[in-house]
Amino acid sequence: MNKFNNKCSVEKNEQLGRYVVAVQDIDEGETILTEKSILIFPVLGDETQRCCQCFKKTGDICKSCKKFPICASCGPHNDFECQILQKLDKMPRKLSNVFGVIRCLIQMENFENVEFAEVFDSMEAHQTERRGTAIWKTHHKTTIEPLLQSNIKSLIKSVDVDTDLLQRICGVFDVNSFEIRAPGGLGCLRSLFPYAALLAHDCVANTMVSIDDHFQMKISSNRPIKAGEMVTYCYTNPLWGTSKRRESLLVGKYFNCMCKRCEDSSELGSHMSSVLCPSCSEGALIIRNFNWRCIECNTIEDPIKVEEIVADAEVSVKESEGNLRLLETTLRRYSKILHTNHHLLVDLKQNVCAILRKLIMNPAFNPNVELLQRKAQLCGEILEVLKIVQPGISRMKAIALQEFAMPTADIARMQFDSGKITKEQLKKTLEKCQQDLKEAARMLFYEPVESPEGQLARNIMLDLKELQEEIKDVGSWE
Numbered sequence: 001m002n003k004f005n006n007k008c009s010v011e012k013n014e015q016l017g018r019y020v021v022a023v024q025d026i027d028e029g030e031t032i033l034t035e036k037s038i039l040i041f042p043v044l045g046d047e048t049q050r051c052c053q054c055f056k057k058t059g060d061i062c063k064s065c066k067k068f069p070i071c072a073s074c075g076p077h078n079d080f081e082c083q084i085l086q087k088l089d090k091m092p093r094k095l096s097n098v099f100g101v102i103r104c105l106i107q108m109e110n111f112e113n114v115e116f117a118e119v120f121d122s123m124e125a126h127q128t129e130r131r132g133t134a135i136w137k138t139h140h141k142t143t144i145e146p147l148l149q150s151n152i153k154s155l156i157k158s159v160d161v162d163t164d165l166l167q168r169i170c171g172v173f174d175v176n177s178f179e180i181r182a183p184g185g186l187g188c189l190r191s192l193f194p195y196a197a198l199l200a201h202d203c204v205a206n207t208m209v210s211i212d213d214h215f216q217m218k219i220s221s222n223r224p225i226k227a228g229e230m231v232t233y234c235y236t237n238p239l240w241g242t243s244k245r246r247e248s249l250l251v252g253k254y255f256n257c258m259c260k261r262c263e264d265s266s267e268l269g270s271h272m273s274s275v276l277c278p279s280c281s282e283g284a285l286i287i288r289n290f291n292w293r294c295i296e297c298n299t300i301e302d303p304i305k306v307e308e309i310v311a312d313a314e315v316s317v318k319e320s321e322g323n324l325r326l327l328e329t330t331l332r333r334y335s336k337i338l339h340t341n342h343h344l345l346v347d348l349k350q351n352v353c354a355i356l357r358k359l360i361m362n363p364a365f366n367p368n369v370e371l372l373q374r375k376a377q378l379c380g381e382i383l384e385v386l387k388i389v390q391p392g393i394s395r396m397k398a399i400a401l402q403e404f405a406m407p408t409a410d411i412a413r414m415q416f417d418s419g420k421i422t423k424e425q426l427k428k429t430l431e432k433c434q435q436d437l438k439e440a441a442r443m444l445f446y447e448p449v450e451s452p453e454g455q456l457a458r459n460i461m462l463d464l465k466e467l468q469e470e471i472k473d474v475g476s477w478e
């Protein structure tokens with residue numbers, strides 16, 4: 001049964017609809033909800049042929065209905081679904097557009113699964129706000145028209161299959177679905193978790209989500225939650241700036257985020273949207289009463305000019321993607337214009353780190369100290385931002401911490417070998433790295449064992465063991 005732990009309660013009000021609140025103090029890392037997905041379907045436009053049961057890639061199609069793909073280890077196809085599909089005369093060409101809707105209709109038809117229709121009914125679709133919008137028209141063309149041209153209406157008897165119902169299903173998918181990793185980490189899928197979807201949004205949420213290979217979701221508190229506090233989840237990318245986060249929430253979830261971070265023009269002091277002041281070149285320009293004002297010298301800057309700078313930077317960041325030299329040039333250039341924590345610089349830094357990571361992992365490549373220093377420096381800078389916008393247990397923070405600690409240890413070893421640092425300095429650095437790795441492992445403890453993060457946690461444990469030996473060794477040197 002899918003249930004919140006007994007320290008939480010589901011409440012309802014005009015503004016938020018249903019939401020979840022802590023009725024008792026909750027400790028950091030407590031499991032708040034475990035829930036099995038009620039529906040899984042492809043991301044729009046992803047035509048990867050996946051088994052309708054396990055969602056692994058497969059070339060096989062069910063031999064009885066010849067409609068849904070099913071792999072050898074999952075077959076035969078579920079009887080109830082297969083029999084309806086056998087009678088479906090015209091299967092729309094692009095399965096990714098209709099798979100979820102067809103399965104949803106068949107579930108509604110399935111009297112053995114009364115709970116499904118009930119739960120689905122209770123989910124928000126924002127039908128009124130969506131009517132006639134671009135997304136409505138897209139769904140109509142790609143999903144609804146092809147379905148209405150088939151005989152599906154005559155096969156589903158428990159509900160009236162018309163444009164309104166089909167739009168509502170698409171709306172429920174868009175508003176409530178969680179993007180999850182496909183099995184084996186190959187691409188993404190969308191999935192419905194109706195209980196998890198009850199959590200209200202906050203850009204600095206107090207819970208974290210992990211999903212295992214069996215599509216079971218676990219939500220845990222990422223920091224202590226006080227009785228009376230709302231239990232929240234972040235439905236957008238915390239590494240975006242406020243305007244992009246707010247826009248994605250408005251367009252996708254139909255609300256204007258008024259969380260503490262969104263309402264604070266310095267984004268809780270992280271300055272992830274701040275531009276450097278052209279007058280004093282040190283202060284940060286933040287938006288106040290529709291004006292960009294320097295927090296140091298009070299200079300006011302024309303908002304149009306600031307918008308232009310950010311728009312130009314955005315183009316440069318896009319153009320630099322995948323090219324290390326170009327990324328570094330863009331990073332240097334915009335470090336003089338944008339605040340060091342600006343989300344576009346963070347994006348660039350992450351891109352550079354990804355390329356450096358690949359280089360370091362390549363066994364044929366011997367990274368020099370400068371390259372390792374660059375990696376450690378950038379990961380350290382990203383970590384500082386994460387500490388503000390992800391204050392509790394965080395997967396992103398754990399990864400950054402590990403990626404900071406490993407090259408830092410390597411640098412110290414190289415410097416010791418070349419006589420640049422003493423034995424004591426080496427030992428001290430290694431001990432600090434040990435601390436960082438322990439902290440990273442602690443935060444990854446909540447990840448499913450078979451996930452890439454679970455694997456990373458195991459690797460960190462192995463690295464920690466070696467590091468412990470090494471520290472003991474260094475300590476015993478004469």
Ligand SMILES: [Zn+2]
Binds near residue numbers: 053
């Ligand atoms: Zn399968």
Ligand SMILES: [Zn+2]
Binds near residue numbers: 062065066068081
């Ligand atoms: Zn079948």
Ligand SMILES: [Zn+2]
Binds near residue numbers: 257262263
């Ligand atoms: Zn917000």
Ligand SMILES: [Zn+2]
Binds near residue numbers: 277278282
């Ligand atoms: Zn200034």
